[in-house]
Amino acid sequence: MKGSSFFGKVIFFVNSIFAILLVLGYALPYIPPHIFPRLSVLSLLLPVLLLINAVFLVYWVLRGKRQLFLSAFVLIIGIGHISSLYHFRGGSGLTHQDGLKIMSYNTRSFNINGWSKEANIGDRIIAFLTEKNPDIICLQEYHPTYTLSQEQYPYQYKKMSERSKIFGQIIYSKYPIIHTGALDFKDTGNNVIYADIVVEADTLRVYNVHFQSLRVSSKLNALTQEDSKRLLGRMGEAFKKQEAQVMEFLESEKESPYPVIVAGDFNNSSTSYMYRKIKGIKQDAYEKVGTGTGRTFTLDFIPLRIDFILADPKFEILQFKNYDIELSDHYPIETVIHKKFKF
Template identity: 45%
Template sequence: MSKLSFINKVVYFFNGVFALLLLLSYVLPFLPPKTFGILAVLNLGVSFLILMNLLFLLYWLIKLKKQLILSLVVLVIGYFTYGSLYKFSSSKHIENSGNFKVMNYNVRLFNLYDWLPEENVETKIVDLIKDASPDILSIQEYHPHKNVDLSFFKYKYEKLSGKKTKSGQAIFSNFPIINSGSIEFPNTANNAIFADVVNGKDTIRVYNIHLESLKINPEVESLKNEDSERLFQRVNSTFKEQEFQTELFLEHRNKCHYKMIICGDFNNTDFSYVYRKIKGDLNDAFIEAGSGFGKTYHFKFFPIRIDFIFADDAFSVNGFNTFKGHYSDHYPITTTLSSK
């Protein structure tokens, strides 16, 4: 260290800070937000912390300095604990006569309040869904928009709230729905719903979860105007609420004995406590069959994956796709499944 120049000492100091934060973020999925709420904010920036440590590693590699070991060790620990941030393998697609497709999409009320300046966003969303041709569709922030026609699905279950503008979650299916219901989350419009669908001889429980939103505008100018202390307090409070909602969901899920598929917008990443608890021993369809970063939320500077489809081990995950159509602040995802 004494042989380093002043500039390199400064660089190594910040390298140490980012390495420590990344190492700490690896532990957070195992710590309840109710106890470590403020620290849980790191969940949102894990991809950024990984990229920063990669840059530090590259810097020391170019300099041919042994200080590269710090970021290298932390990145290797993360790789063997959580896998790669970027999936280099191409998306697999296995043809199977029993294949069916599941889609998840937070549609942001079909652009009801013109967040996007583009015209006819709602009909473009419908066209995207038609082209994807899912057998089961899970929608968050659903609104029965006058221009939205999803009648090409035979069955649906929706749970809406609100006085002037009705919104909520919905499940559409081409398989018969024999049972459905809602898991109410107190003092919020967010909730979880379920539908039991029959596909051949299988009865499948499909959950659609929308956990509490962080209410953060991802645009940089908006983030600059946020009071940092108030922002951290809000995130802290939201993560604690998400933990409570997850507990309510798990209590309901543990009583189900059907094959299970869980879809949803968790408003948290795959490095979070709620992701780990909800996923349990299910398979993350992106990890099984996806490629790239799997980005599902529109944020300019680093990829964030907060929308998920989990499948019971009784299913083979035969394909996965992340769509790039920017008609919401989320990107839709699909997975192709078949019973084993």
């Protein structure tokens, strides 16, 4: 950087720090959180780090400086991460009659704790689900005060959290459920449930997952009010719990006699270690046929995708959709898979 001004050197130094953070973010999917728990928070901040490095790249390009190669390099090597955060392509155009519609939604307990001042949140969520009418629904943070009709969904399996007792998960199905089970994680209000569902001539296992909550507000100003060291420590502990829960989940999934659909709130991003372990060879419905950012949670202006629907390769994914309704701190997601499985 010979001949650069002092200001230019300072800018490049800051640029270098964010470039290093971005590269560390790329590595996190391959590093178990218990090794560097506090560093795992970068998996949630990857969209921000990508944007910052893109801004630096534009800055150096406009100034005609060779320092542009640093940000250009770290952005190019992370092209796979960029494509997992934004998609232009859409679905196949096939209709619901061609497949099985599955929805996942963290309802934030239908607002029974009054997090939103808007009226009738619980009733409006039920009305939304009734109108969209999926074949299978996975709800996280379910509360029994609000429920869908038995006539519309004759089959269901719910399991309240062993710790909280006041909320849990539920799977609604229009197709027969022949077997159910649950994973009750220790020292937490989070859990996983599953149901084996017979769809015409075939059977699939649907997991409804709600992994360890990070207890992060959707408002950045709420985060800034908490001591940064304490915040990182708390989130680091949550990431370690997630890792243990994922290992328990994988043991259960390995024993499934049927092809698997995993739907729910991962409380982590598609650039995290836990996502990579859970996904394995499965298809991410959003990555397959989704469009846009795929956001399911918003940290003020930062779109995060922390809710997923993953499908065994035996399933053909036809459509994926995000619903932009603000009845919870999460947004509902929906996919359509072909009813004829590929065995």
